[in-house]
Amino acid sequence: MSRLLELHAFNTAGDAAVAVALAGTLFFQVPDGEARGQVALFLGLTMLPFAIVAPLIGPFLDRFRRGRRWAIGSTMAIRAFCCWALAGAVATDSVWLFPAALGVLVSSKAYGVTRASAVPRVLPENFTLVKANSRISLTGTAGAAISAPLALGFAQFGGQWALRYAFALFVVATILAVLLPARVDSSEGEEQVALSQLGTGSRRGIPTSVVAALRCNAGLRFLSGFLTLFMAFLLRQYPFPGWEDRYTLLLAMVVGAAGLGNTLGMLLASVLKVVRPQVVVMLVLGIDVAVLVLTAVLYSLPMAVAFGLTVGICQSLGKLSLDALIQGDVPESVRTSAFARSETLLQLSWVVGGFLGILVPLQPPRLGLGVAAALLVAWLIWVLRFAATAPRLRPTARPAAATPPVPHGQTDDDTAEQPYDDVDVTRRLPTDPSYRRPGP
Structure with a gap:
């Protein structure tokens, strides 16, 4: 587990360096009138192909379930190569900027899928998948927080130097990936589950609670993508009065509040451990x-900061709750594949939200925010209606072999009165120390 934590820290550190370099190249170092067109072009030439490729990443990587260490290492090595090529493209204004950026993006998302598949294989004794993911997220946040200032320092000499710094980080991450324990490559007892199965819950025993939670998280991730790009352009071109010369600080306050909220959400999970994840x-x-x-309705600086903080907290709590439900309710034989497919779907949701943030008009701000609000209100109603009307599937995470024998003097009907939902330890949030993997 410690090796995977180190690997993820280097991964997020490298991603932070790439984000700093591209933000300076495409956003902060170009005139106001060109910035939106530049980023729109970047998204069109990178995110659109990714939206097509992303659903294929999971099934493709499933073919390498017996070589996950090399699959993870390959995603790191590809990013290292693309960062080096991207550094040259930034320095010379080459047309290879967009293909190299696409390579970084696709391999980054492929890493997320392969890492999600590997986590169950490196769990320590008496450690749950959800708690592991929470610890991995905290480690990633720390890695990005340490790396971002270093990347900013390198970026003072040019965006290409921040990308070369990212190249070095991904090279180290490649080595760490290859050195992961051999059991990461095991696929014993696993089956595959498709995105369509997660969308309906009609096969493989995927319960309604997991499907509803996944749809909730899709809405949360959509709003995160919208917040990042819409507020970035809005606050640059139309900052709040008195902040005209400090739009960078203004943007850092709003987007930084979302990052702070993400960390706070992990801490709040311990307070909400008695609340069911589906709630x-x-x-x-x-x-x-x-x-x-x-x-x-009340667009202002305090509301914008509160908006960013709320998005970060809710996204973190929503993801941890989804992990808890997958851990507790999805059959172990398909749990790994379901987790990987859910990651792909959530990444696509962020892409769609980001595109909306680019396309909606910036003025008046209430119009763009209103469009996003109308879409999410409709999404919330649809999810609530699905949760209320969908057929209930009994959670099947507990293996059939684990069913205890009927004690002498009891009937099957006596034992049938003990519902699965009474076993609360399978539904608690990850910070609860009593949370245990379901099983005998």
Whole structure:
């Protein structure tokens, strides 16, 4: 597990360096009138192909389930190569900027899928998948927080130097990936589950609670992508009065609040450990929608900061709750594949939200925020209706072999009165120390 934590820290550190370099190249170092067109072109030439490729990443990587270490290492090595090529493209204004950026993006998302598949194989004794993912997320946040200032320092000499710094980080990450324990390559007892199965829950015993939680998280991730890009352009071109010469600080306050909220969400999980995850996901989506509507109506600097903070907290709590439900309710034989497919779907949701943030008009701000609010209100209603009307599938995470024998003097009917939902330890949030993997 420690090796995977080190690997993920270098991964997020490299991603932070790439983000700093591209932000300076495409956003901060170009005139106001060109910045939106530059980023729109970048998204069109990178995100659109990614939207087509992303659904294929999971099935493709499933073919390498017996070589996950090399698959993870390959995603790091590809990013290292693309960062080196991207550095040259930035320095010379080459047309290879967009293909290299696409390579970084696709390999980054491929890493997310392969890492998600590898986590169950490196769990320490008495350690849950959800707690592991929480610890991995905290480690990644720390890695990005340390790396971003270093990348900013390198970027003072040119964006290409920040990308060369990212190249070095990904080279180290490649080595760490290859050195992961051999059991990461094991695929014993695993089956595959497709995105369509997660969307309906009609096969392989995927319960309604997991499907509803996944749809809630898709809405949360959509809003995160919208916030990042819409607020970036809005605050640069139309900053709040008195902040005209400090739009970088203004942007850092709003987007930085989302990052802070993400960390706070992990800490709040311990407070909400007595609340069922399927309740948490619905609640955080409702809160996100409510704050978005308020921001659209009462647009101001405090509301924008509160909006960013709320998006970060709700996204973190929603993801941890989804992990808890997958861990507790999805059969172990398909749990790894379901987790990987859900990651792909959530990444696509962020892409769609980012595109909306580029396409909606910036003035008046309430119009763009209102469009996003209307879409998410409709999404929330649809999710609530699905959760209320969909057929209930009994959670099947507990293996059939683990069913205890009927004690002498009891009937099958006596034991049938003990519902699965009474076993609360399979539904708690990851910070609860009593949370244990379901099983005998």
